[in-house]
Amino acid sequence: MSSNLPITTANMAAPTPQNTPLTRAPITSRLSRPDVPDIQEDAAEVDANDIAAALKSNAARQVLSDMVQNRLGTLIGKSSGYIESLSVEVKRSLAAVQGIEHRQVELQKAFKGEVRQLEKKYLDLSKPLYERRSAIISGASLPSAEELEAGEAEAAKEDEYEPLPKDSTKTAPIKGFWLTALRNHLGIRELISDRDVGALEHLTDIRISYDLPENDQLGFKLIFHFSPNEYFEDALLEKTYIYRPEIDWSGDYVYQCSIGTPIKWREERDLTKEVEVKKQRNKNTNRIRLIRKARPVDSFFNFFNPPEIPSPLVMEESDVEFDVDELENRQALDYQIGEDIKDRIIPRAVDYFTGKALQWESEGWEDEFLSDEDADEDEDEEEEEEDNDLDDAASKRGVLRKSTTEGVNPDECKQQ
C-alpha cells in the first residue's frame, strides 16, 4: 500500500474527542519488523498482534474504568474507621511496612533513571543511522551497496513488491520526505494547512535530544531542521516536553509542560496569522488609510506555541472568555503528537512516508468493519452510533471481536 494524501484544510479548533480507543498499532510490518524467522507472517498473526495491543492499551482500561465509575461515588473520601480501629501493635507493624515500601519507591525512581540512561545510549547508537538517512534523503550522500541491498530485502517482504531495475545505479533526493511523512500521521495531517505546505517542504529532518534547558531536567526535545526558506529565519525549530521530577503511581514519568521556539517569521510570512486589511477614514483630514489587523489562524506551526491554560485566578480576573475545553483538547493533542513523533515517526519515518504506517495506526480497532469496499459507508454508521451500551462499545472497539488466540502458538499458552 502506498498513499500520498490530498492536503486538507486544517481544522484546529477544538478537535472533538470521541470515546473510541486509539490503539498502539503493533509491528506487523514486513518492511521493518525485527527478524523473527519462526513467525508466520499471515493474516491471522496480524490480527492477533492487533488484538493483543488493543487489550494492552485501551480496551482493558475501559473495562476497568467502568468498574471505577460504578463504585467511585460510594467510596471516595469515606473512612470506614478500619485502619483507626487497628490495635497499636498492628499499627506499629503497618508503620514498619510503610518504612520498607518507601525504599521500594526509591528503587523505582532509580530504575527509571537507569532506563533514561539507556535511552540516551541508544539515541547515540541511532545517530549514525539517522545521519545516513538524512544524507540520503537530501541527496548529499550516495547509499552504499549494503544499504540498498538491505532495503531491497525489506521491500521484498511486501506483497506488492516490484524489484528495482538493475540497470540503474543512480539515486536522487526524496523531495518532501518529512512533509509527506507528517501528512500520513492521522493527527498531524489535521494540523497542516494548505498555507503550511510551502514551509514544510523545507523540513529536512526531525531529531530527538535528551539535553534539556536545565541540568537533570527530565523530558525530551524534538528538533525540526529546515533548509533556508522564505517563511522564517530559523534553521531549527524546537519543541521541548518536560516531565515532572517525580514518577507517578505506576512508576512512569508525568508531563509537566511543553515549550517551543518562538519563530522568527519573515515579514508578512507568519503562517499562524492572517492579516485583514481595513480602511479607516480620518475624521479631520478625511484621508483614508489602510489598517492591517492580524488574527490567529490554524497552522502546523502553532505546534511551536503550545496551548497554555491560565490558572483559575488569572481566568477569573481576566475580561477575556477562555474556552477551557478547547484549550484542554489542544493541550492533550499537543502531548500526544509529541509522543508520536518521538516514538513512531522518527524511528519509522519511511513507513510514514510510504503511508504504510497509516495502515497500522488504523489496524487494531478498525479492521473488522472497515474494508476497502465499505469504508465510507461504515464511517457514517460510526458517527451515528451511541456509546451507551455494551454492544455499541464493543463494536467500536471492533478488534476485540476477533479471536485473540488466532496466530498464538498453542504450546506457549497451554495451562500449566
Added chain:
Amino acid sequence: MSSNLPITTANMAAPTPQNTPLTRAPITSRLSRPDVPDIQEDAAEVDANDIAAALKSNAARQVLSDMVQNRLGTLIGKSSGYIESLSVEVKRSLAAVQGIEHRQVELQKAFKGEVRQLEKKYLDLSKPLYERRSAIISGASLPSAEELEAGEAEAAKEDEYEPLPKDSTKTAPIKGFWLTALRNHLGIRELISDRDVGALEHLTDIRISYDLPENDQLGFKLIFHFSPNEYFEDALLEKTYIYRPEIDWSGDYVYQCSIGTPIKWREERDLTKEVEVKKQRNKNTNRIRLIRKARPVDSFFNFFNPPEIPSPLVMEESDVEFDVDELENRQALDYQIGEDIKDRIIPRAVDYFTGKALQWESEGWEDEFLSDEDADEDEDEEEEEEDNDLDDAASKRGVLRKSTTEGVNPDECKQQ
C-alpha cells in the same frame, strides 16, 4: 484517609465498558513519594499532577482517536499512486533509507532487551524489601527501629497523622493484609465474592518473577502465596503473562496470552463452582438418588483460569453459543488486572491496604464533580450522561477542566 470496604457480591458477567478514561493516578502520596524536598505538597500541585497524567495517558489518545475516526474511512487501503509514481532514482534512495531504518528497529529491540535486564536487576534489589515486608506482615519478624522510624516519618507527612504511643514496643501480624489490599483495587474488588473471602484471608504474599516457562520467553509471572487452608492444596498459585517476541510499532511489548495454575481444590471446596443437588428417580427400581451438578460461578479464583476465545473455526464448528463480547471484556480485564498487580499493588501494597491508593485511582479524572457531599448524586448523573458530544466527553474527563499550569514552576515552562 482509610477504608476497609464492605464486601460486595462480585458481578463478573460481562463488565460494561464505558468510555471514560481511567487515568494512571500519579504519585501525590505523602506516604510513599520519593524525596523531592523542593516540591510544595499543596492541593494545586496534586491537581497539576493528575492532569498531566491524564493528558499523558488517555485524554490525549481520545483527541487523536477522533481524528483517526474521522479520516479513517476515506484513507485506508487506498493507493494514491504517489510512491509508484516516483522515479527509479528516488525509489533507489527510498530503498536505501528503508535498509537503514531496519537497523533502527533492531536497535529498538536491543534497547527493550536491556530494559528487561534492568527490570530483573531491580526486582533482585527489591527482593530483600519484599521479604522484610512479608515477614513483618506475617509477624514472623520484628521490625527494626530504623524501619519503624522510616514508616513513622512517612506517616507524619499525612494530614491526619496520629503519632504511635511511645510506651508500646510490641508489634502484631497484620491480618488479611493482602485481601484488604486487593479489595481496595476498584477492579479486583468486583471479582471477589463473599465465598472467596475465607480463602483470600490465607493469601500471605504476591510476588513477581521474570522467569518464564520457556527460555527467552518475554513476560512476567505473578506468584500468589497461600498459607495452608481448607480450600485448596496449593501453596502457590501462579498467573503468567506472556508477551509476543516482537516489539510493537511504538517499541513496546505486546501481550500474547496468559496462563494460570489449575487449582487443586479440596473436595467440595471449589469456589469457582456451585453445586446443585437434584433428585433423580430410577424408573426401574423406583429408588431416588441425589445428582450433584456443578455450575461455574463468579469468583476471584477464575483469575487463574483466564478466558480463552476460541478461534472462529472452532466457534463455527461448535454447538455451543459463544458470547464473544463477554469473553473479550473478561480478557481485557484479565490483562489490565495483571498489569495493575505488577505495577501498582505489589510495589505499593500498603497504600492499597490503607485505601490511600483508592483515592489516587480516582483522582485525575473524577475530582471535579465528585466531592464527599455529592458523590452519590453525581454517580447517578454519571449513568445518565451520554457520550455523544464534546461537552459531555469533556465533563467525563473531569480533570481536564482544571488548569494544567497549576503547580507548575513557571520558570521551567517559559517559552524560550
